[in-house]
Amino acid sequence: MESGGVGGFKLFSLGLQHVLAMYAGAILVPLIVGRALNLSSEQLAYLVAIDLLTCGIATLLQAWKNRYFGIGLPVVLGSSFVAVTPMIAIGSQYGVSAIYGSIIAGGLFILLFASFFGKLIKLFPPVVTGSVVTIIGLSLVPTGIRNMAGGNGSPDFGSSTNLLLSFGVLALILFLNRFLKGFAQALSVLIGIVAGTLVASMLGKVDFTDVAEASWLHLPELFYFGAPSFEVGPILTMMIVCLVIVIESTGVFLALSKICDQELKEKDFVRGYRAEGLAITLGGLFNAFPYNTFAQNVGLVQLSKVKTKNVVVAAGMILIGLGLVPKIAAIATIIPSPVLGGATVVMFGMVISSGIKMLGAVDFSDQHNMLVIACSLSLGLGATVVPDLFAGLPQALRIIVSDGIITGSLTAILLNLFFVVRKKSNTVPIDDNKSIA
Incomplete structure (x- = not known):
């Protein structure tokens, strides 16, 4: 289903x-960071809204593709989970003002060096891009599965x-994709979430307290938590976080380019x-968060077959509206975890399938390619399932591999890179007049 007549x-x-x-x-990122820093209810409400x-x-x-910024693909940006632990650490040691000073510096760092990062795309052949996209999907699946069971900490x-709720939502989404066509099929995830929430409400598993207590209007405020401070340690930490965000977003860009049949060039x-550098800088100015491209929405693009950026423009406008009217925003928070889990697990799986499709272009007769895939998938999934794997490393290294x-x-x-360099170093000019045993 393409955009034209939507x-x-x-x-x-x-x-x-x-x-x-x-x-x-x-909304999970502001809730985790805000509670860890002991913010008041009023401050927490601002953090979620902004x-x-x-x-x-x-x-x-990102959707507004122009001469200077914007990828022009159907991407949705959200607060980066990679930044959660560093933000809490910086806030606890240096104060909230240092968090936002480091985010502003990190955003400007990405902005200034975007052209250099673009040249590194040569380091992403199919064996790398396919592995990265597959890893993104695999790392998301545990979250979806935990939500299916009720979410972390659920009594x-x-x-x-x-389980009946989550698998019921999953079954409904699959049913709609099997028997419906066009617009109804494209909306299968939304229909599944709404139907699951209605059933959960009848079972007494929906709490409307947050909706009742939320305010009707919440305007953004520059430097809400005070003027930012710029400390060397936090700035270096956030620069590393921003580099990580660039790597993650690159994988998402490549996955979407394949799904949308849109070839990306270095300038793209x-x-x-x-655009991500601008978004991160904006997050620092308004005391929000570093932002990156969300992989779960890639799965939705593939599942719905709607590849137009007009849809994510609509999503962006809705998010802005939700941020200005917390009362409406709170409605989405009543969706029970099992319902969300049933919907997201299929989308996360679609991200994995995108990665596998990209790996189809890899030459599997080359043992080195097999080793790249084997080690990257094993360590990526291992670090996701066993998050304490690198707990003993210094903080700077732990941020990179956590x-x-x-x-x-x-x-x-x-x-x-290791195998490519080794291949080049082992390449010896061959004399046509001599045979090699």
């Missing part, structure tokens, strides 16, 4: 589906009710990186 209601519905797909991740607003603006920046984790990546996506991605890039 009407207003259809566009809104498809955009809303993208918002619901990434909503849990978008995060949604900035997610929307960041999404529009009824793994209960039959939670540069514009994409600049995320399974980054661990696996760096492994794929470095191993590919």
